[in-house]
Amino acid sequence: MITILRKQRYFIDYTLGTMMRHKGKSLGLLSVYTMIIFMLASVMLFSHAMRSEAVALLADSPEIIVQRIQAGRSVMVPAEYLQRIGKLRGVTEKRGRLWGYYYDPAVKANYTVMVSEQDNLSINDIVIGAGIARTRGLSVGDYLTLRSHEGKAFSFRVVRLLESESELISSDLLLISSVGYRRLFGIDESYYTDLVLSVRNPREIQKIAEKLTRLLPDSRPILRAEILRTYESLFSWRQGVMLILLLGSVLAFVIFAWDKASGLSAEERKEIGILKAVGWETGEVMRMKFWEGVIISLMAFLIGYLAAYLHVFYTSAGLFEPVLKGWSVLYPSFQLTPSVDGLQLATLFFFTVLPYTLATIVPVWRASITDPDLVMR
Amino acid sequence: MKRSNTFFVCLLVLLTGFIASLVDVAIENGQVLPQAAESAELVSRLGLTDLALFTEARYTRHPSQADIHSAFQDHPVALEHFPTGSLLQPSNGSLP
Numbered sequence: 001m002i003t004i005l006r007k008q009r010y011f012i013d014y015t016l017g018t019m020m021r022h023k024g025k026s027l028g029l030l031s032v033y034t035m036i037i038f039m040l041a042s043v044m045l046f047s048h049a050m051r052s053e054a055v056a057l058l059a060d061s062p063e064i065i066v067q068r069i070q071a072g073r074s075v076m077v078p079a080e081y082l083q084r085i086g087k088l089r090g091v092t093e094k095r096g097r098l099w100g101y102y103y104d105p106a107v108k109a110n111y112t113v114m115v116s117e118q119d120n121l122s123i124n125d126i127v128i129g130a131g132i133a134r135t136r137g138l139s140v141g142d143y144l145t146l147r148s149h150e151g152k153a154f155s156f157r158v159v160r161l162l163e164s165e166s167e168l169i170s171s172d173l174l175l176i177s178s179v180g181y182r183r184l185f186g187i188d189e190s191y192y193t194d195l196v197l198s199v200r201n202p203r204e205i206q207k208i209a210e211k212l213t214r215l216l217p218d219s220r221p222i223l224r225a226e227i228l229r230t231y232e233s234l235f236s237w238r239q240g241v242m243l244i245l246l247l248g249s250v251l252a253f254v255i256f257a258w259d260k261a262s263g264l265s266a267e268e269r270k271e272i273g274i275l276k277a278v279g280w281e282t283g284e285v286m287r288m289k290f291w292e293g294v295i296i297s298l299m300a301f302l303i304g305y306l307a308a309y310l311h312v313f314y315t316s317a318g319l320f321e322p323v324l325k326g327w328s329v330l331y332p333s334f335q336l337t338p339s340v341d342g343l344q345l346a347t348l349f350f351f352t353v354l355p356y357t358l359a360t361i362v363p364v365w366r367a368s369i370t371d372p373d374l375v376m377r
Numbered sequence: 378m379k380r381s382n383t384f385f386v387c388l389l390v391l392l393t394g395f396i397a398s399l400v401d402v403a404i405e406n407g408q409v410l411p412q413a414a415e416s417a418e419l420v421s422r423l424g425l426t427d428l429a430l431f432t433e434a435r436y437t438r439h440p441s442q443a444d445i446h447s448a449f450q451d452h453p454v455a456l457e458h459f460p461t462g463s464l465l466q467p468s469n470g471s472l473p
Contacts, residue, residue: 009381016380054428056413060421065442072446097424101435110432112439118422131429166416171429172438194442196424220444227426227441233466234440295384302391309398326460327433337413338402 008291011284015291018271029257030300036253037304037352038311039246044344045312046320047235049336054231056337057169058224063205064197065097065222066212074220076191081216085195088211090204096192098181102146102174107135109172109329113184116175119160123180126156130164131171131330149186156180164333171332257356272367282368289364293357301353305345313338431461440465 019026066085068077082094098115111132119127128138138144143155162170182188197212199205209221275285311317313336317324325331419425427439436443437459448457 012381012384013379016384020380057416057428058420058426060417061426062424065424065426067442067444069444072444073450074442074444101438110435110438112429112432114423116423129429131432162419163415166419167429169416169425169427169429170419172432173423173429175423222426222441230441230466231428235464235466299387299391302388302395306391306394306398313401324430324461324464326431326437326464328431328461330429330432332429338398338405340399340402 008287011288011291012295015288015295018288019292019295026296030296032253032256033296033300033352033356034304034307036250037300037348038307040250040352041305041308041348042311042317042319043246044348045308045340046317046336048341048344049312049339051232051234052339053168053336054234055228058227058231061224061227062196063199063202063224064209064212066195066197066216067220067222068194068216068218069220070218074194076187076193077195077219079190079192081195081219085197085212085215088197088208090199090201090208091197092200093198095196097194097196098178098187099193100181100185102184104136104146107329109135111174111330112172113174113176113181115178115181117178119175121159121175121177121180123177123183124155124157125159125177126180127160127162127173127175128158129162129170129173129330130167131332132174133158133161135330146184148184154180154184167332168334172330258359269367272364273373276368277373282365285368286361286364289360290357293360294353297353297356301349305348309338309340312336431465433461434459437461437465 066077066081067074068081069075077096079096082096085091085094100113102111102113103109104111109132116127121127126144128144133139136144138158140158140161142158144158145153145155148154156176162173162175176184197208199208205223205225209223212219212221272285275288276282280288311319316333316335321331426441429438431437434448436447448459448462449455
């Protein structure tokens with residue numbers, strides 16, 4: 001056993017020596033390979049962590065939301081719909097929600113304006129998310145002027161800032177009283193944005209949704225399970241400019257690596273010929289090349305993965321920010337909870353390390369079964 | 378120092394880093410972070426449904442609340458034009 005290990009060590013020594021002779025080429029390959037794995041692992045880790053974070057955060061979102069659809073668009077729901085729903089078995093609470101969007105031309109940002117009954121806000125009070133506070137430079141006690149539906153300017157006093165820890169869900173939130181909301185947007189007492197239903201038994205949700213569509217044919221119930229499913233497929237692998245761009249570089253690398261690994265140069269052929277001539281066996285030549293593939297691909301995988309891990313979880317995926325930001329002005333600053341999907345990691349390993357290692361062996365086998373004299377010529 | 382020894386030392390350092398990352402995941406998953414508790418309270422109190430990640434358009438700010446036409450609603454034959462639209466999958470209910 002020790003002899004076998006020692007022999008492998010000599011192979012590694014020899015392989016490293018060969019690689020050091022072509023330092024530029026080997027380091028170039030290692031850095032390109034590492035970069036590709038870094039990008040792939042970053043996308044993989046980021047999308048998985050984002051999905052896990054979203055599903056964990058939104059686990060307490062409303063069980064059923066009822067929207068009203070008119071001509072294929074969501075419209076305000078009449079308050080009398082609450083009476084029309086009546087008493088449905090299993091529904092513990094039903095209420096109307098008031099929320100909407102406000103475009104602030106001063107900073108070219110969209111705020112999500114939401115009525116919060118629990119905050120007991122007076123008509124001129126607002127609570128704002130950390131993103132709005134940062135973008136507008138507001139703090140507690142400052143005033144924010146919004147233009148109403150009639151064009152009148154309304155000044156609201158900031159009474160509280162939402163904690164920056166919850167920025168991922170509250171960065172652009174602007175909490176307001178219901179009177180303030182109705183006055184700002186010109187919505188009378190008889191309308192809500194949508195209705196929220198609480199259901200005690202999760203197994204009854206589907207049945208209640210069916211009853212709702214019968215009672216209110218123009219309504220569209222959105223279930224919590226659908227919200228969570230939306231976030232489970234948030235960043236699909238099929239989607240994304242980023243991945244399409246990345247695919248180009250991956251293909252370029254595959255061609256580069258295949259060319260490097262499978263096409264032996266005249267010098268390499270000569271080297272194999274010499275090794276065979278001095279007594280190396282075919283198996284030994286192949287083992288030497290196998291180690292070359294393993295060293296390059298394993299090192300690239302580990303360095304690339306570790307760099308991606310630090311990038312996603314300890315620098316808030318800074319390289320992806322411009323892509324994710326798009327035209328969002330109120331981009332939240334957030335730290336993702338580290339989470340790794342073992343299956344994805346294994347897939348990345350098998351699709352990066354194995355093909356390269358195998359690609360190095362095949363041409364060597366072809367060269368090493370040929371007569372040394374012929375190979376050296 | 379032999380070349381193979383240098384390689385093994387490098388490999389050991391990298392493997393330690395790799396294992397440390399997995400341990401980090403396990404530790405973080407076992408903890409209830411203050412940010413998670415804070416956000417969960419806000420979600421349940423206000424009935425929030427979406428992440429404030431893409432605030433540029435309403436169908437990207439609230440993908441779970443958007444209807445199937447919202448990305449193409451500006452005018453007839455309008456194409457979806459917000460950059461996030463190419464990153465974000467349409468809501469699950471609106472897919473065929």
